Amino acid sequence: MWKRFSSNMGAMVGVVLLLAVIVVALTAPLLFPNGPWQMVQRPFLAPMAVDGLPLGTDTLGRNVAAQLAYGARVSLLVGLVSTLVALLIGVPLGALAGFYGSWVDEGAMRFTEFFQTIPNFALAIVLVAIFEPSLASITIAIAIVSWPPVARLVRAEVMSVRKREFVDAARLAGLTRPRILLTQVLPNTVSPIIVMASLMVATAILLESSLSFLGLGDPNAMSWGYMIGAARTVIRTSWWLSFFPGIAIVITVLALNLIGEGLNDAFNPHLSRRRARAGKEKA
């Protein structure tokens, strides 16, 4: 498994890029002890114009490099936590639907379908706008629009696993149905869930940045989307203010997508790359 993953060049590039972003996020307070909000120089300084400010300053004279480093924390945190919350909603729902079938399945799938019909970015905007922007409301809004593909994936996996012989054996051995689901069926659905989750973190980071770009970011947290949104009106004179945060987003999202694909190939050497991706694009 690890051998197949590590021999995939794209995946290893992804791991290196992601590790770099994680290191920057973790060391941000050491690198920039004054935080991302402090004004350090004249505003609109171009990159390299002054020593110690390799990426220049923003419209208020704040250090762009410091903002980028602190933005990494927000992106990774929101991406990770919102994916975990989405899994907490999607996995149980999909598992119950797939395992118990009949009306449970019918009801759960109608519910899922409804959420899939709603344009998910528009719903995220509405949720964050109504519950006031904060890291918590952004995370929960992203989770609410991201869980339906998880539920569908888990349902499909559970439906195929529960027909296997070892499940019948467990039933004969006298295990209760909830116990069979938890100890026999679900552990066998973990690998596709991991693949999907890694791709979901990438999508969540894009969603978070889009929300902050529209001015729906947490006002107390520096984020990449906010930086681009704030620099939008000065693009003609100060391109670097929106350029660098965008590159940071591309690198992080690309890294996660490469890792997700690498995991998928490593888990399913025969199935090529199709399954997890099709699942994701239904999102």
Place this chain on the structure above:
Amino acid sequence: MSVFIVIVSRLAKAALTLLAIAILNFLLLHAAPGDPALVLAGEAGAADEQMIAQLRERFGLDQPFYVQLGKYVGSILQFDLGYSFRQGAPVSQLIMDRLPATLLLTLTAFVISLVFGIALGVGAAARVGRASDSLLTTLALLFYATPLYWLALMAVLVFSVWLGWLPGFGYETVGANLTGLARALDIGRHLVLPALTLGLFFMAVYMRMTRASMLEVSQLDFVKTARAKGLSDAVIRRRHILRNAILPVVTLAGLQAGQLVGGAVLTETVFAWPGIGRLMFESLAARDYNTILGVFLVSAAMVILFNIVTDIVYRIVDPRIGARA
């Protein structure tokens, strides 16, 4: 099942979905922190006491919950989406004024992304493993990871600010008073950058799907038969593989319509495109919830419409589905 029955059942389902979204909107308004009347009135100070009293009465905010819900859903059924105090006009009118621009943008982007995405996917699959395939796949991966709004800003920077080739702002040249063909051309020039940037992400998605689907179908037995018959590669690819490979792409494209509408909020914001996405952005800063929820409802309706259309097209293209359903 005949196409007619399918359409009727789809429409019934669509109506139920919209009703559910209306109820969701109502619940959200009540979940918002603060007095619902103030929430409806938008930012504090935009409405005076009298207006708020009117709102209380109109929505029966002093009455039981289910009466309020009934009133709210009832007014939405009459396409009364409330009043925007911020803009000083009914929300439904604001939306109707802006809807054509959004439809023009999203439909153009949809067609561009589908046509070029499928064409590039077919091309990549035909050259699988070669340098041009790797290049296309890498580019698709890159666009797939690029934030839509950032790509839009960079396009403005390069093609509008630096090169000066295309306008990067607005729907038409302000004050030019063009008519007829000249006006259409002017709008077309303004449309190029927004439609391309909105379409690029989805082009990457469709390209990857088409490529994977083509490669999968080309492994099937009937392709071997066609090859054994001595047909040329080009004919096999066009008449045998593509026809089968394209169906899942069309289905997923229909499902993706929702993201296209959501993406319009970002694209319209960057390009000052006067559509409902830009309207939503303008309403966000003012916390004009009536307008935000109205745009949300209408964009959901657009998605449902997109889905029904793809579904019908799909049934016409592939008669086997009718027999199965």
